[in-house]
Amino acid sequence: MATITIGIMNPPYESANTPTAFRMVDAAIRKGHDVNVFCYEGATALGYAGQKQHPNAVHGASIEEEDHPNPKEWIKALLAFANEKQVKLVWCNCGLCVDERGVENQIEGVCRGSPVDAWKYCERSDGVLLIGTE
């Protein structure tokens, strides 16, 4: 099986690029591939542990009914899915980007790295995709 590195730049709740990236990670794991995800700039907030669900008065929904998506839960689900499928999923944040944004409090399983780490992931990969932002 192959190893794939995917770079993400968009912050949560801003772009369709985010669910697209998650779908690609899910699909790669589902097919048995190892995946490295490197989050750069705003994407480092995807794993921020402080994300909270909320009710939605416009939808007329309670917090339970709304079940608002927090991307940190999507990352947890993908990490669990990789474990279940016995493939490797690395979810790595650009450390300086984390510091700039004050999102150090990340969920378990998310690591911290640098552009050099991203480059090393790329070097060890069969395919690389950077999903840039506008």
Add this chain to the structure above:
Amino acid sequence: MARYLSIVETAGRASIEEQDDTALWFSHAMKNGGADVSILLRGDAVNYALLNQDAKGLRFGARAVKGPDLVRDIKAIIATKIPLYAVAGDLADRGIQSSQLVPGIEQIQRSGIARLIEGHDRILSW
């Protein structure tokens, strides 16, 4: 009280995570707070007017993602008496027929946009 027109053009930007379109949601929240607001769908946002859209079925691993229910949201906007317009030419460009639209949406011609803007005091362009 000023009359507001929300012009929504960007579509599907964060709707999976937000479970709605944030510009429509913001406009609806304004209305609920007492504002006089209308909405114009143009460009790709005219797709929001489709009656039989369905974004369900997405999963990440074992976690299901509900996604947006834009038919619910558009119907709620209409039920709340927010005037909702869509640019007819933008619908036609995308092959969307009038019969495919959520009932209650008023179509306007591109040539009528300026007049619609003239009829409002504040324009929110999303």
